[in-house]
Amino acid sequence: MKEIIIGRIGAVYGIHGWVKIRSFTVPVENVLDYSPWELRLPNGKRHTEVAVAEGRKYRNGCLARFASHPDRDAALELVGADIAIMRDRLPPVGEEEYYWEDLIGCRIVTRNGVDLGCVKRLMETGANDVLVVAGERERLVPFVFGDVILAVDLAGRMIRVDWDAEF
Helix, strand or coil, rough: CCCEEEEEEEEEECCCCEEEEEECCCHHHHHHCCCCCCCEEEECCCCCCCCEEEEEEEEEEEEEEEEECHHHHHCCCCCCCCCEHHHHHHCCCCCCCCCHHHCCCEEEEECCCCCCEEEEEECCCCCCEEEEEECCCCEEECCCCCCEEEEECCCCCCCCCCCCCCC
């Protein structure tokens, strides 16, 4: 089963082992629901599984504390770690809903059959998500069903779009 990154540990917060969490989930506090976490430390080493002892929403992210890292000094070793879980722990998505992870790497093809490239990443803009497509040049394609997105074929790794290849 595939492991996916659902957040990243930022700076320590206070003296009691709290750390700031940059969540990649929507809403941001959902990251706390997936404890225990497997941490990928910045130096490439895997860390043992950690369980969130306490957590809460904080500004644009979350705060978390782990029983295994009870003070600031212990928590410092976790700064910069990616938070990973096994993919099968995520809930199924609804119709015309997708995890960003699944869209990355898909080919983008216009209704006229023009290949625009592959989805390199996605951006959240507030109004709608945007596909960043790497091809002959980088393109930004709004992820809006009906208007722009015509079909998503995850098995075939292709997204069909109504988009001007010159734009």
